[in-house]
Amino acid sequence: MNFRNRNFVSLHDFSKEEIEHVFKTADSIHEKKDICAGKILATLFYEPSTRTRLSFESAMHRLGGNVIGFTDIATTSVKKGETIADTGRSVECYSDIIVLRHPDDGAAKIMADYTKVPIINGGDGSHQHPTQTLLDMYTIRQELGKLKGLKIGICGDLKYGRTAHSLAEGLSLYNNEFIFASPEELKLPDYAKRKLDEKNIKYEEKRELKDTLDVDVLYMTRIQKERFHDPIEYERVKNNTILTKELGQKTNALIMHPLPRVNEIAYEIDEKQNAAYFRQMKYGVTVRMALISLLLGVVE
């Protein structure tokens, strides 16, 4: 399996076997010291992020490498109108691998098309955030010991939430069932359902979280008020997708969340053993360490 110099723009860039190889590499990546010494990771963040950027930077530091980049385009030539292609071609002169976050759908592919160093998509608009999916899958694998034969509940904003679509896509590589819970306004779009139908994946749709508790994994996402045309409608449904202390006691599912959380998971749940959302962040660093090492070709 050869990962050297490849891009990771979309989950489809890796086969199921390759995804599993990333996970196997992650299992022992912390034992390998300074394998990226002398290598430079560039983090180009055209929009805000806490976890993704810091997680990638932490991963590179832990591998012994260095990090450069920007987090505010106001201080760069992007402000002067520089294209994504030209920014990529410039930054590749300074670095060995690039992580890009951009507000436009499909931006990571452009940078990948115009540069020779590996490009990792750190989130492009509402299109893809493939390393989030990798870390979500790795979390399930580590916490439950398997990725197949599971019942997965995904709750919250299923219309605009790219993590929900990507996770469903990633887990549909295995024999899993899904329950999707969301307000009518934010239900899973037809194109996402079509992808599941094409693979004969079983799924149900619910409107309330309380109908989604009998699952192996409960993946919560944030609902944003501004997604609703009618604020009264938001007020009416907002509590239907909140994991309260009471609902939390009724489920033994592994509880996950890509974070940031606003109010969709009660703080009392944080102490429960099945609340995995902070451990999820740690797994994220591990998976990204494995991914960076594989794309740089310092491990095979």
Added chain:
Amino acid sequence: MMRMVENIKQGTVIDHIPSGKALDCLDLLCYNNKTRLFMAVNVPSNKMISKDILKLENVFLSEDEINKIAIIAPIATVSIIENEKIVKKFKVELPNQIKNFQKCVNPKCVTNTEHYLQPLHNVNKKRNALECAYCERTLH
């Protein structure tokens, strides 16, 4: 039977285009030659009740160029004419990608903001649909 469209001595004939789709095919082929072009629209057909036909005089397009019309004319047949004789005949086949067909329908797609990019669509043969190669949004 009266001949409806003049024969061409050399060039490309595209037959079995669905009725009313001949202009769309020209669009798709980015046809802007100054040579003569004959178009027959709503011609009776045994195979498809009625059809359109295009005859492009002195124009020789590659199979790759012509194949992109398969998305709107899936059973079109193409004849290459030289000295009034058919020297090559083939049915169009859906390619894996189609360049420069139509702008991506997703206003947030990067192809609509980065001016130097040409629209590029992957052909999903299972669903007979076009998906933007950048944002993966379905066009048809």
